[in-house]
Amino acid sequence: MAGPVPGRECKLYYNTGTFGSPSWTLIPQVVDLDYDMPATWAAVPARISLWNFEVKALQGLVVNFGYRRRSGVSDAVFTAIDGYAIDTTKKELAVADGAIASTGTRYLRGTYQFEKGRSEPIGDAAIDNFSAHLTYEEDSGTLREPTVVVV
Amino acid sequence: MAAVIQTLRDEVASTLTTQSAGWAYTFSAVAKFQPKFDFEDVDSLQVQVVPLTWSKAPSSRDLWEHEYVIGVGIHRRLAALDTTIFNNLLQLCEQISDYYEDNRATTSDCVLMGIEFGGATGAPYNHETIETQNTFTSVIQLTFRKYR
Amino acid sequence: MSDLMADGASFVAEQLTENLSRTVSYYDASAAQTITVQATKCPVKRGIDPEFGVLRINECDWLIAASELAINGTAFEPAKDDKVTDGTEVWQCLPLDGNAEQEARPLDPFGYAWRVHTKRIDV
Numbered sequence: 001m002a003g004p005v006p007g008r009e010c011k012l013y014y015n016t017g018t019f020g021s022p023s024w025t026l027i028p029q030v031v032d033l034d035y036d037m038p039a040t041w042a043a044v045p046a047r048i049s050l051w052n053f054e055v056k057a058l059q060g061l062v063v064n065f066g067y068r069r070r071s072g073v074s075d076a077v078f079t080a081i082d083g084y085a086i087d088t089t090k091k092e093l094a095v096a097d098g099a100i101a102s103t104g105t106r107y108l109r110g111t112y113q114f115e116k117g118r119s120e121p122i123g124d125a126a127i128d129n130f131s132a133h134l135t136y137e138e139d140s141g142t143l144r145e146p147t148v149v150v151v
Numbered sequence: 152m153a154a155v156i157q158t159l160r161d162e163v164a165s166t167l168t169t170q171s172a173g174w175a176y177t178f179s180a181v182a183k184f185q186p187k188f189d190f191e192d193v194d195s196l197q198v199q200v201v202p203l204t205w206s207k208a209p210s211s212r213d214l215w216e217h218e219y220v221i222g223v224g225i226h227r228r229l230a231a232l233d234t235t236i237f238n239n240l241l242q243l244c245e246q247i248s249d250y251y252e253d254n255r256a257t258t259s260d261c262v263l264m265g266i267e268f269g270g271a272t273g274a275p276y277n278h279e280t281i282e283t284q285n286t287f288t289s290v291i292q293l294t295f296r297k298y299r
Numbered sequence: 300m301s302d303l304m305a306d307g308a309s310f311v312a313e314q315l316t317e318n319l320s321r322t323v324s325y326y327d328a329s330a331a332q333t334i335t336v337q338a339t340k341c342p343v344k345r346g347i348d349p350e351f352g353v354l355r356i357n358e359c360d361w362l363i364a365a366s367e368l369a370i371n372g373t374a375f376e377p378a379k380d381d382k383v384t385d386g387t388e389v390w391q392c393l394p395l396d397g398n399a400e401q402e403a404r405p406l407d408p409f410g411y412a413w414r415v416h417t418k419r420i421d422v
Contacts, residue, residue: 186351
């Protein structure tokens, strides 16, 4: 889809294959999703200049998304992701602005560990809230860093 | 295969008819597309059930939240104003809304989300028709939600 | 000096009664008594009240000389819940919808005749 994309048309996938040969499985019941790349900045002032220069010291990445789990409905995707939140499993996510197989789709690929919470508002459907934090992982001795891929 | 809103309307009418045996007045609720009465005929209690609104909004990237409002219209015209009968009719309105509150009936696989009287006005009955038609008119709006 | 307006109104009320009316039964709700009167039937209006769906109402105004409305020589005013029976049709005196007007009003400024608003409750 060319042009601005509503959030509902974006896609979130998790990798059920390997790093070298990924198999991207859609996570269909995502509600809202956002990710942050907060940076830590180091100040590098010097008497040579009036200006207080900064350099980026560290970069973080956290992907937050809600999941609309349906009570009484078998949901293998939820079962898998819920499991990652209660152990230390590292899993890749692809945060895409369209179908991952479509030309032109842009996605952020990274490896994460998960945490979660759940809210059950009295006037709305219950929602499971996941937070995926960028984690350290090597693949055949090579450090995995987040990448942006354009299909 | 019927639309969810049609099945919902029919179930509400059927439930009200069955439950009314233990309420202030026994009646047969009628499911309608458009409620229509003749003034001459409203001297006996009329309960009609119609779909009022149907709205949809995304609930997730895969689900839509369907919200259905089913209206239950209660009409009764009297020869002259009778506070005893009007009080009984008010009690009937309360019995109907209490039934849905207490039972949280999952009707047509839809969850009850709200109960309102008189729509935006919130009035338990129409004040004008008491005076101009000797008629007790109340509309109870039941809001149901289904994720599909 | 005579009041021509009043004289005219009185004449109109007489003519309505003598030449433009029909015999109907009038039930006085407050006294719970029925009398026979001459009344002029105005065109029937068939309205729709859209409060909840469609409520079909037949409405009719009756023009009745004030002198007709008396029980045992005592005059009374038309009031809500009075009834006019014309053949098989029964019309109940009720205010206009929209709280637009009370159930009856004088036809003229001098009270020689009444315009009574009714809704049909039986056929």
